[in-house]
Amino acid sequence: MATIRVPEEVPSPAQDSETLNQAFRGWGTDEKAIIRVLGKRNESQRRKIRESYKEKYGKDLIDDLSSELSGDFMKAVILWTYDPAERDARLANKVLKEKKKGINKLKVLVEISCTTSPTYLIAVRKAYCSLFDSSLEEHIASSVPFPLPKLLVTLASSFRYDKDKVDAEVATIESAMLREAITKKQLDHDHVLYILGTRSVYQLRQTFVAYKQSYGNTIDKDVEGCPGDADLRSLLQMVILCIDSPEKHFAKVVSESIEGFGTDEDSLTRAIVTRAEIDLMKVRGEYFNMYNSSMDNAIIGDVSGDYKDFLITLLGSKI
Amino acid sequence: MATIRVPEEVPSPAQDSETLNQAFRGWGTDEKAIIRVLGKRNESQRRKIRESYKEKYGKDLIDDLSSELSGDFMKAVILWTYDPAERDARLANKVLKEKKKGINKLKVLVEISCTTSPTYLIAVRKAYCSLFDSSLEEHIASSVPFPLPKLLVTLASSFRYDKDKVDAEVATIESAMLREAITKKQLDHDHVLYILGTRSVYQLRQTFVAYKQSYGNTIDKDVEGCPGDADLRSLLQMVILCIDSPEKHFAKVVSESIEGFGTDEDSLTRAIVTRAEIDLMKVRGEYFNMYNSSMDNAIIGDVSGDYKDFLITLLGSKI
Incomplete structure (x- = not known):
């Protein structure tokens, strides 16, 4: 189950675009307004806002978010604003473009390949081809060091049977x-x-x-x-x-991203953003089972500022 | 370029269904009418006829074709009537179900994987899952003898970048x-x-x-x-x-299916039926380049009866 909370009455995409554009104007940026709008809209609503914004202002909302915001807050809001398949294609490409592909980075490819639905994975592969003039799997095959491509190509190319039928x-x-x-x-x-x-x-x-x-x-x-x-x-x-258990996996990602000194914001953002509309409620439950503490409290205690406010909005809290 | 000839004025799917149903009635079957209707309709028209037939007569057109026709003619008409992705999924499944999978049979899997568009191949994989409660690639991996699954799974799982951009x-x-x-x-x-x-x-x-x-x-x-x-x-x-060159490949399939004594009707049917709406005109040209003779004449000289009439209808001849 999802955690985000869409208000009962949602403004039109044009109104939301206007609110966002207002938030960008003048001195400073109204981060709270951005959180209030984007953090409380589902995938299809966000897509319509992006379309409407483009129509109204002739600019890509992502570009404006990128120039108005900064740091982990910016990265989180942008990832959230992308169409999900485009987002995952970009996350995969980011890993594959790096010269040194540490194992922790490569895990993102496993995550995309193994925690999403077969049809969604095809959408990611289509988005990858559109964005990067290459198929996801050829990029893996030609850039990941031996012996890992064998496994990663097979996983990324999978289109698993998706019915609950077992032999x-x-x-x-x-x-x-x-x-x-x-x-x-x-x-x-x-x-x-x-x-x-x-x-x-x-x-x-x-x-x-x-x-x-x-x-x-x-x-x-x-x-x-x-x-x-x-x-x-x-x-x-x-x-x-x-x-x-994708939920246990993401509970682990959240835990590892905040444990010890410092925070791995990229992993934390990825877990919250990619699952907020899918199963973040279950992830929260698994987190409690696994670590005997509240995931939300752990996150709140580890991050701060607008980034914190945005994450807890995706977690469904009222800020 | 395609070879089939759709008449300038096409009856409605309901009228076509009626003609087909008439052709099945009474003593004997009016094979000519079946060829005249189905052999001169494109993919989307055939799909609508099948839907309309189901609606009007409460039966699947494929089942009626199967009980009214026989032999290679029946097999060809049925393959042609299926939705293309369903047809290829069924062709692949036929190969994978066989206990003894000779190399010539397995070649059908290469053909489906390597001569079709990336998006179409995904449609075949979706159809395979729907029809056979298994993904195409798991069926290949679990039933084809070593060392062939490696290659065949990779090919069948591919979603190649489809733009004409070369490094x-x-x-x-x-x-x-x-x-x-x-x-x-x-x-x-x-x-x-x-x-x-x-x-x-x-x-x-x-x-x-x-x-x-x-x-x-x-x-x-x-x-x-x-x-x-x-x-x-x-x-x-x-x-x-x-x-x-998919065209050269199919020219070769046609040539091998009719050379020497006897005919490999299954391969001949497959080549004509699967390419009649895609590039059979080019296949014909390649055939001429490769064998210095007319593909159509070679086919006509090798087959007979309704089967022949159906194939040459798909080849665009007026019968």
Whole structure:
């Protein structure tokens, strides 16, 4: 379930555009007004505001947000204002453009590939082609270091069957194939690749259950203990978690982004912005189960200013 | 360019449905009427006829065609009547369901993956999920023998960039990577897979040109001379041809289906039916260039009866 709160009476896109344009005018910027408008509109409403803004003022709203705002607040508002598929295409491109692609950056690709619906992932790939004159998968294949493209290309190219239909026999057979690959320390085995990269999430969840029943440990635990390429192991663990429970994955992202000194604002923003209209309510619940504390309070205690106000607006609080 | 001829004045879908229903009634079936109607309607007109038929008679037109017609004529008319993406999904499924998947059958998967537009291929994958409770790629991964799934899954999952934009430097670099894989007799090397499976057809054509310029032979010729798994080699050659020139590929399919004694009606039907609305005119031209004879005459001389009449209707002849 989503967390954002759309007011019962929503102004027209033209009125919202005007409010935003007003907020940009004169000395300083009225950040509160921007939060009040954009932070309380759903995907289709935001799209209409962007269209209306372009029509009324001849400029892209994103460009104006970019020149009027700054820092993490700006980044969060812009990510939120993009059409979701465009946003994810841009997030993926940002990772792929970097010369040094650390494993934590590459995880964004797994996140986009494994926590979204099959149809949505196709929309991201279409947006990627439109924006960057290249397919997402050719960019991965040609820029990510060995041995990771194998897994990442397969995941990004997937169009998984999306109905809740499970074959228990296949789950047992494929859990044994996964077990064999782990036992033989071959995490890049084709079987691992194709089982995790092509089966439906429902089928895979059943396979993970079958794995635990047959071999005692969770598959995640066994992958963790498997020697070999640490990056591949780390990505695979993330694939398993994203498929098994996107909510737990995002609760973990939020927790890791705020734990210790300093904050990883990019990850925090990404988690809140990408899930606020999908399942952030469930993420909040999982966070509580996992860390025995309130996700909202943890976030509020870690960030400040307009950035904080924007995030808590997406979290559904009244500011 | 397409070959089918839609009359200037087309009856309404309801009228066409009625003509078809009349053709099924009483003793015998009026095959000529079926050819006259369905053989001269484009994709969207056929879809409307099927909808209208369902509405008027409460039955699927495909079922009635299946019970009223027989043999290769029936198979051709039914393939033609399906929505194209559904047709290709069914063709792929037919191959994947077979216990013994000969290499010639598997080539259908390459054909669907490499001679169609990126958006169309996504439509085939969607149709596959709807019809067969499984994604196309998971069915390939779980049923095709090693080492072929690697290539076939990548091709079937592709969503290639579709604009005519080419990077000559990339073409030179990647032609060298392909050359190295061939020289080292590693046709299943990841580079081969990702270059052929993710780059746009325009980029790949440039890469093939660069290959010939640098190494003298065409890449097809060098792949042919490469030892190793004969099936993989054969599929790769087909991938190269399908990307380089779908028209040449289909001219070859037609020629091989009618050469020697007997006819491979399934392949002949597939080539004519799947390309009649796309580029069959060009296929005809390529056929003439390649075999110095008329494709239409060759087909006419090899088949007979209603099946022949239907094929030549799709070829644009007046019967």
